[in-house]
Amino acid sequence: MKNEKLALLEKLVNIDSGSHDKKGVDKIGGILAGLYQSIGFHAEIVEEKEIGNHLILRHPEAENPKIIIIAHMDTVFPEGTAKERPYKTEGNRAYGPGVIDMKASHVMLFYAMKYLTETNNACLRNVELVFNSDEEIGSVHSRALIEKHAKGKNYALIMEPARKDGSVVTERRGSGTYTLTIEGEAAHSGIEPEKGKSAIEELAHKIVKLQQLNDHENGVSVNVGVIEGGTTVNTVSAHAVGHVDVRVSSMEQFRPLEQKMEEVCETPDVEGTRIELTGHLDRPPMVKTEKSKALYELAKEIAEELNIDLKETYTGGGSDASFTASMGVATLDGLGPIGGNAHSDSEYLEIPSLDERLQLFIKLVERLSL
CATH class of the missing domain: 3.40.630.10 (Zn peptidases)
Structure with a gap:
């Protein structure tokens, strides 16, 4: 039985x-x-x-x-x-x-x-x-x-x-989730690529800078775990999104980390792109x-x-x-x-x-x- x-x-x-x-x-x-x-x-x-x-x-x-x-x-x-x-x-x-x-x-x-x-x-x-x-x-x-x-x-x-x-x-x-949304300008990558403002390129710059905020020794981690963007391979992307996971060991670490993320996203690396960072700490x-x-x-x-x-x-x-x-x-x-x-x-x-x-x-x- x-x-x-x-x-x-x-x-x-x-x-x-x-x-x-x-x-x-x-x-x-x-x-x-x-x-x-x-x-x-x-x-x-x-x-x-x-x-x-x-x-x-x-x-x-x-x-x-x-x-x-x-x-x-x-x-x-x-x-x-x-x-x-x-x-x-x-x-x-x-x-x-x-x-x-x-x-x-x-x-x-x-x-x-x-x-x-x-x-x-x-x-x-x-x-x-x-x-x-x-x-x-x-x-x-x-x-x-x-x-x-x-x-x-x-x-x-x-x-x-x-x-x-x-x-x-x-x-x-503690853990938080953030979304980085980037708007650019589409263009044909073969005919007039110079007219495009690549959202994917801008996202790539921001990924590198966000990942540099990691401080594993002190229990702080930032991970861009999912990215989305583009429509076709021959189009300069007008839209891209990065989904970010954040972890902190104490509440004292949270606000300074969030401020650094905001600073990273204040200024575009690709001129003409627009950046929006949204999100919050889900669990203390x-x-x-x-x-x-x-x-x-x-x-x-x-x-x-x-x-x-x-x-x-x-x-x-x-x-x-x-x-x-x-x-x-x-x-x-x-x-x-x-x-x-x-x-x-x-x-x-x-x-x-x-x-x-x-x-x-x-x-x-x-x-x-x-």
Whole structure:
């Protein structure tokens, strides 16, 4: 007989739930809402028109919970991926789209709440669960919802997966996205190229200058990751666009970096072209505060009691932990099971870690509720 946790995981993984797949995300949300309602939780659906709905879950006796638990329901994979490469297991690993980021976390979290319900644990009064549908595209729609429910909380537990070595995450870089739009003048490249003002040429100059703003040693990175431009090979391009990813380790780094980007874009290198830079910081950095450090130390202490060697790590990737941390809430991320290769065809879960991290999570919630 199949392990019931893995049976639930298979069910979730085999449903496409990309960020823009409202139908698929809402199907995941419906399954999860039903599961939590079956153990006595109240499920509030926060409706969205274009993306999947969000879920707020509480035990009926949770009047003023001090712990917010955040997990996202969306993945990065397009519709049809689950059919092309459905859930499978090989040895101690499970594979499939979203298996570690973060459908295994949802399985782990549900069984943690189920255990606490079955044991009539009073700490259920101390938790509020927020499941959002757009984390993989920056939580643009759900950020305000997360911040609303994080207000007044003492602790934020974020269910992103643990790293490959089992580390939890205590620091993350902040991230921003910018768009560089350049307008030039079209001309035939064979008949009268001198009349053209190449937007692509101007973009090339700006790419080189923006990339020179990188300061990897201090955790600052600027990457022009996608470019667009031109119509035909024999036309001097009248339009070009560059999409820029920015990462910073602290808020003090952000404004000076943005000012440098603005300075780069103030003056065209190709006379006659026009430049517009738009964008903003999507997620602030997750900075390790004294409160967050104490939360990690508590988790590490509990892990030692369970014979788990728990380490912490810093990552450049973003998550919803940034929002709660920037509000001053003690935040710990990467509390899901262990796995790796997220967002790829080889994404995997280390199956034994599902129960191991389940026990760690239960005890952490219990200890925070004393």
